[in-house]
Amino acid sequence: MSETKVVQTEVDMEVYRTLKAVASAEKKPLKEIIREILRDYAEKKKKKLLEEVEKDPIWEAVGLLETNEEDASERDDWGVPEW
Template identity: 40%
Template sequence: MEGITKHVQTEVDENLYNMLRIIALRKRMSLKEVMREALKRYVELESEKLEDDIKKDPIWKIIGKGKLDPHASQDETWGLVEWPE
């Protein structure tokens, strides 16, 4: 594992725990290794879905459609938010 590691602790029901132990025994791995592998695979799957969702986000269709004043960033009030009193 690269970089800084973090400890994660959670509860699982007895059926899930038993299945994880069986997998660990069958693969001759520790329960920790099986859990890490399962989490890694889950994150890989979810990452793919997240990337697809991001690509489908309608915001990408409007980027580049508007026009900006080339001198706007030189204006002292540019980017200031007016808060209601």
């Protein structure tokens, strides 16, 4: 089972009545309807965020660094500062 987090917020009465009506029509608890709405919203936003990240020009630079060492990317100490 996945980890969950309880969240709490307020909604205006019109939104509440609409959500209650949807829950009643679908014969589901109100909190299940709200979970579905939040899940769908989060998935939609996550997809959009990932698309924006993929457009970032930094990804065009990945792999452009040249070194004289053939195994530089496989070394554990490459790019790690000595503290």
